[in-house]
Amino acid sequence: MLSNIVVSNSSYTNSLKNFTMNFGPQHPAAHGVLRLVLELSGEVIIRADPHIGLLHRGTEKLIEHKNYTQALPYFDRLDYVSMMAQEHCYSLAVESLLGIKSLVPIRAQFIRVLFAELTRVLNHLLAITTHALDVGALTPFLWAFEERERIMEFYERVSGARMHAAYFRPGGVSQDLPIGILEDIYVFTNNFFARILEIEELLTNNRIWKQRLVNIGVISLSDALDFGFSGVMLRGSGLAFDIRRFAPYDVYSQLSFSVPVGQTGDCYDRYLIRIEEMRQSSKLILECLNKMPLGSVKIDDKKTSAPSRNIMKFSMESLIHHFKFYTENYNTPRGEIYCFIEAPKGEFAVFLKSDGTNKPYRCRIRAPGFFHLQALDYMSKNHMISDIVTIIGTQDIVFGEIDRLFELF
Amino acid sequence: MELDFKQIFVSNYLVSSIPQRCSSVFITAGFVKLNFSDFFIDRFELYLLFFKLDFQIGNSVLFDLWATDLSLLFRNFKSRFAVTYLFFNLYYPYFRVAWNVLPRFSRACFLLPTVVNYYWSAGWLEREIFDLFGIKFSGNPDLRRLLTDYGFSGYPLRKDFPLTGYTQVRYDDELKTVVSEPVSLTQGYRYFEFFSPWKLIFL
DSSP: OOOOOOOOOSSSSOOOOOEEEEEOSSOTTSSSSOEEEEEEETTEEEEEEEEOOTTOOOHHHHHTTSOHHHHHHHHHTTSTTSHHHHHHHHHHHHHHHHTOGGGSOHHHHHHHHHHHHHHHHHHHHHHHHHHHHHHTOOHHHHHHHHHHHHHHHHHHHHHSOSSOOOOEETTEESSOOOTTHHHHHHHHHHHHHHHHHHHHHHHTTOHHHHHHHTTSSOOOHHHHHHTTOOTHHHHHTTOOOOHHHHSOOTTGGGSOOOOOOOSSOSHHHHHHHHHHHHHHHHHHHHHHHHHOOOSOSBOSOTTTSOOOHHHHTTOHHHHHHHHHHHHTOOOOOSEEEEEEEEETTEEEEEEEEEOSSSSEEEEEEEOHHHHHHHTHHHHTTTOBHHHHHHHHHHTTOOHHHHHTOOOOO | OOOOHHHHHHHHHHHHHSOSOEEEEEEETTEEEEEESSOOHHHHHHHHHHHHHOTTTOSOEEEEEEEEEOTTTOSSOSOSEEEEEEEEOTTSTTSEEEEEEOOOOOTTOOEEEOOTTTOTTHHHHHHHHHHHHOOEEETOSOOOOOSSOTTOOSOTTSTTSOTTOSEEEEEETTTTEEEEEEOOOSSOOOOOOOOOSSOOOOO
16 A cells, blocks of 8 residues: 655756655565565665554453463464464463473373464464465465365364464363374375475476565574574574574474475575475474374363363262362462473473462563564665565564464453 | 472573572473562663673573562562563574573652663563553653553452453444443353362373
8 A cells, every 4th residue: 555655856957855654554575564664766775664462452461360271272373374373382381380391191192293384384374375465376275275274174083173273272281182183194294295296286386486586585594593582583594503403392293204404594495494494394294193102182180281071970079179270270380480382483492480369460572573573674675665575474564463462252 | 399400500690690699590390580689670671681681691581571470479579570681592403591580660650771772672571561550661662562451440450350350342333432441241250269179180
């Protein structure tokens, strides 16, 4: 949308001012509500100033008024394309706060890793193909969203909701897997490798795609570190840093996977890394399916995890636990915890400060997209307007986590 | 909570090498927290430079920066806010080092020096803290509101700011513009106080 058109002086030796333009907030390529105020000289960008906060809904303030179980669904809605990743981080944080991290049953940990990798695939499918859509390739978007629908069907079978599952709970997962889902995930994953190839066939060796992506948004490793990048943005610049390798949580230490690393730090490298990460995630999913143990899916302590409904209906203690759990919830000991995981977009972290009651005193959410968007100005200097679209797409921006939203529920 | 020998090494190193005033280093899962008994502005830059330039654990990157309003925690506290700087370093990527700063602001002047010149990522982080808590950072080249609305007044994440805020906005069809009015809720927020007489025992 055009705002003020700057009029130059009428004299011939006119002093030209840069042209300021509004990109968004209503824009198909703005990936949500992003208001970018661009200062242009011709088509070349001199400055890009992101105005965020149009989707800010006060998550951190709201969480301070909710108990730990009520605060869980907020995390689903932060990065609303990779839902279970944030739930995972929050569940790990609360488990550390309660001191029950080592008591989470192994089956629950495998289920969590399985769904975390499915979530990673879900996210990268959206990221790559909406990026392609913005750049101009319309078909991979539709193919990828068909695969996303299949994965969201697994979400629905396991939790009841296609997107915001609230499946990972502190203490494990909320319910056991339904019968037959593991076979279906196996069939899906086996076919999925061919789907990745189909998408790659359209994009990777495509002359136009390469022209739009190679050497755009180049960021050196020292700059990437200084800006607080993490995840694919950092790996694209050459650093093989993956939290699943360096600080493994759940059962990642028992699983084997490769970490793709880029060389030049441009958009094309990051695209290739995301494609390869989808393959590695599929490999991890197959490994989890093979190694899935039997057992319970929640910790035994019924004060920190709800008893199942049929036991609640005939056992007095379970009824009391159910009542206390859903009204008061558990009190965490005083303390602080900073928990970070490798979310599909980067390092997602949660800082919880507890004052001994059933509500978090302070919940700070570190979203990876926040830092990526901050560097948009730096990355897009002397690029053209069409490159801004490419760079926003490669940074994998989702406004839920940047603005820290809430939803009334 | 599992202790890591690397965390212990780094915390010992920090206690021994950070010049005085460091009263305790608190190790927990996920981060090593430095507590200082007092906050001295003249030492602020020194500690920042330490994290940046020290030969053992220098080259840190500011990964996160947030503030906490401590009003509801203790009775007699000297500092109302705790500003935490979180450093990431490739030498110890398994955890983070958090530097908890408890500045003692005089009356209403919430001012801290900026760290943007050392850590570039602090730009927006300081803007966010200014927006949500009202703590200004002197020297930040661009201190504007980040997350709240354009004409918003007040600092939402402070504990004395109510959950529902003071004003609500709606589009007025007669005036053909967005107007902001005092908040009117049909139902007040139901706040339950649960103080259990039994202390919960964890396994």
